[in-house]
Amino acid sequence: MHQKGMSKTTSNLSFRLMALSFKLRDWVLPRRRILREVGIRRGDRVLDYGCGPGSYIGPLAELVGEEGRIYALDLHPLALQMVQRIALRKGLKNVETIPSDCKTGLPGESIDVVLLYDVLHELSSRDDVLRELHRALKPQGVLSVMDHHMKEGEVVSAVTGGGLFRLLKKGKRTLNFCKA
Numbered sequence: 001m002h003q004k005g006m007s008k009t010t011s012n013l014s015f016r017l018m019a020l021s022f023k024l025r026d027w028v029l030p031r032r033r034i035l036r037e038v039g040i041r042r043g044d045r046v047l048d049y050g051c052g053p054g055s056y057i058g059p060l061a062e063l064v065g066e067e068g069r070i071y072a073l074d075l076h077p078l079a080l081q082m083v084q085r086i087a088l089r090k091g092l093k094n095v096e097t098i099p100s101d102c103k104t105g106l107p108g109e110s111i112d113v114v115l116l117y118d119v120l121h122e123l124s125s126r127d128d129v130l131r132e133l134h135r136a137l138k139p140q141g142v143l144s145v146m147d148h149h150m151k152e153g154e155v156v157s158a159v160t161g162g163g164l165f166r167l168l169k170k171g172k173r174t175l176n177f178c179k180a
């Protein structure tokens, strides 16, 4: 695990309560409606950074198809267990879990889309994570960010402030960035 400003995991109970509340959240607003804003295509390689209990995994799998690949990264062991369970239940062979709080271990310029949903406000080493996502993204890749804990302007300056990304497209709920 990454050392500088190392992130703390929440307790298993808090994580389970969050997972439960997300079931209601996802019923009210299905995650596929959010993903429609991003332009994910069949065959894409997508990194779900801070995947949590895996709300996006099923909808992502439908979008990328069997030829695509989904990397689900989280620092919380329960998150990765929940994602593995979803993949098993749905028979998804193209989902890989990554335990980490920063480094992805993915080859440079190998990822088409990174989802950073409801995670930015939690990052203790935001710039290190953004640098890592920039490294992993393909030159034309998209970093899709959503964080209802932050104002839109705060998200834009947090992501673009380091000069690595620029705002590409504003969706109804997502802010989508490309490499600067």
Ligand SMILES: C[S@@+](CC[C@H](N)C(=O)[O-])C[C@H]1O[C@@H](n2cnc3c(N)ncnc32)[C@H](O)[C@@H]1O
Pocket (backbone or CB within 6 Å): 007, 009, 010, 022, 049, 050, 051, 052, 053, 054, 055, 056, 073, 074, 075, 076, 079, 100, 101, 102, 116, 117, 118, 119, 122, 123, 124, 125
């Ligand atoms: C509020 S949840 C959002 C989960 C998911 N993205 C969603 O929107 O349904 C935030 C997740 O980010 C994870 N997280 C927080 N800091 C992280 C870090 N530095 N690296 C990886 N995951 C992190 C937490 O463990 C948690 O699962």
